[in-house]
Amino acid sequence: MVNKDLKKGEKGAWLSIGTYIFLASIKLLVGYTAGSSALSADGLNNLTDVVASVAVLIGIKIAQKPADENHKYGHSRAETIASLLAGIIIFTVGLQVIISSVQLFFNPILTKPNILAAFIGLFSAVVMFFVYRFNKKLSKQIGSKALYSAAQDNRADALVSLGTVVGITGAYFGIVWLDPVTAAIVGIIICLTAWGILKDTVYELTDGFEANELEKIEETISKTPGVEFVKDIKGRLSGNQPLIDATIFVDPSLTINESHEITEEIEKRLLSLHNIKQAHIHIEPF
Template sequence: MDRYQLTRRVAILGIIANVVLLIIKLIIGFVSRSQAMIADGFNSAGDVFASAMTYAGNKIASQPEDENHPYGHEKAEYIFSMIISFSLLLVAYKILRSSLDALIQREQFTFSWWLAGIAIFTIALKLVLYIYTRNAGRREDNLLILANSEDHRNDVFVTSSTLLGIILGSQGIFWLDGMVGIGISLWIAYTGFRIFSSSYYVLMDTNIDEKLKSDIISAIQSINGVDHVDDVAAKPIGLRYIIIVKVSVSGDMTVREGHSIAAQIKEKVKVFKHAKDVLVHVNPA
C-alpha cells in the first residue's frame, strides 16, 4: 500500500468515526442542554469536514504528472488544508458564541450518565485512531496523515475537558460547562490558525530551512571542480521541493566539463529528503 492509498484509508476511517460521534454527541448534548457536549459535537462536525477534505485533497494530489502539471498535483494537499483551517475557525466562532450566551443567560444543563458515557466512548475511540494514524504517518513519513493523527489527539484532550465539565456540572458547578465550551472553541481556533500557517508557507513558496540549505551547500562544495556556491533556493511542490542551485566553476572549463559537474551536483542533491528535482545553473568564476 503506497502513501496515497494509506491516506485514503485514514480519511475514510475518520469520516465514519466522526459521523457516528457527531450524531450521538449532538442528540445527547441538545437533550441535556450541555454546552460542552454540543461544542464537542460541532467539533466532530468539523472533523467530518476535515476528513472529507483530506480525502478530496489526497485524491487530487495522487494524480500523476501531466502536460499542464509537469511536477504533479501535490500542492492540492495544502490548498485543501487551508480550506479545512477556515472551517475550523468558523466552528470555533459558533461554539464560542453559544457558550458565552449560556454563561450570560445562566443556563443549566440536565445531567445524564449518557453524557459521561459518550465522552468516555469518544476518548477511547479517538485514542485508538490517534495511535493508528500516528504510526502510519511516521512509517510513511506522510505529513497529511500526521496532521490527522494530531487532530485525533486534540479530540482526546477536548473530550477529556468535556468530561470534566460534565462531572463537575453534576455537583452543581454549572457555570463550568459553559467555560469548557469556551476552552474548546479556543483550542479549535488555535488548531485552525496552525493549519492555515503551515499551508500558507508552502503555497507562498517559502524557502527550505537553513540547516538543510547548509547541508546541501556542503555536499556541493565537496564536488571536485566547484569553485564556490553562489546560491541555493527551493520551490515547494507539496511535501517536496525543486532545488535550484547556482554555482561558479573555472571560466576555462569546456561546456562538456561544466555539464559533467552540473550532473554530479544534481545526483548529490537529489538524495536529500523531499528533493523532487534539482535545477543547476553554472556560472564562470
C-alpha cells in the same frame, strides 16, 4: 505514477471519516435521549469534521496525480490546499466553542443530564485520541502535511469531547460554571492548533523555505567534486517535495559532458542526503 506513500495516507483520512460518522451518530442519539445539549453539540461538531476529513482525502488523492501539461511540477500542493481548508474549519470550530461557552456562562443550562452522556463523551475522547496517534504517526512516515492537519483535528476533537465530559459532569452535580469555563479553555486550544496549521500552510504557499536547511543543501552542492563555487541557490516546497534551483561555477575548460556529469553527481547527493527529487542546476564558467 502513483505515490505509494500518499496512497497509504488515504487510510488515515478514511479512518477519520468513518470514526466521525460513527461517533456523531452515537452522540446525537444519546444526547437527545439523555437530555444533553452539550453531547448533541459535540455530535454536530463531528459532522463538521467529516467535511474537513473529506477535504484532506481529496487533497491526498489529487496530490498523487503525476505531472501533466498544465502542472509541470506535479500536484503536490493539493495537500497544502487541503491543510489550509482543514485549518480554517478547525479554527471556525474553536471559535464557535468559545462563543458558545461565553453564552453558556451568562445563560447556564440548569437541566440535569443523564450521566450516560458523560461516559459517551469519555469513550469518544479515547477513540479520537487513538485515531490522532495513528494519523500523526502515519503522516510523519509518509511526509503528508494534509494528514498531519487531520491528526491535529483529531486531537482537537478529543479535547472537545473531554470538555463535554467535564461540562456534563458539572451539570449533573450542579456545578454549572464548570461547563463554560472548560469549553472556553478547549476552544482556545483548538484555535491555537488551527493557527499553527494555517501559519505553516501560508508559509509554504508564499514559497517560504527554511534558511538553515538551504545552507545545508548549499554545503552539499559546494562539496561536490568539480564545483568551484555556488553562485545562487533557492528553495521552495510543493507539498512534501522540496524544489531546488541553484547556479554553480565550474572550470570553463570542461566539456559539456563533463559539466553534465557534475550536475548528475549533485542530483544524486541531494537525493541521498536530503531526499530532494527535483533540482535544477544551472552551470556558468568560473
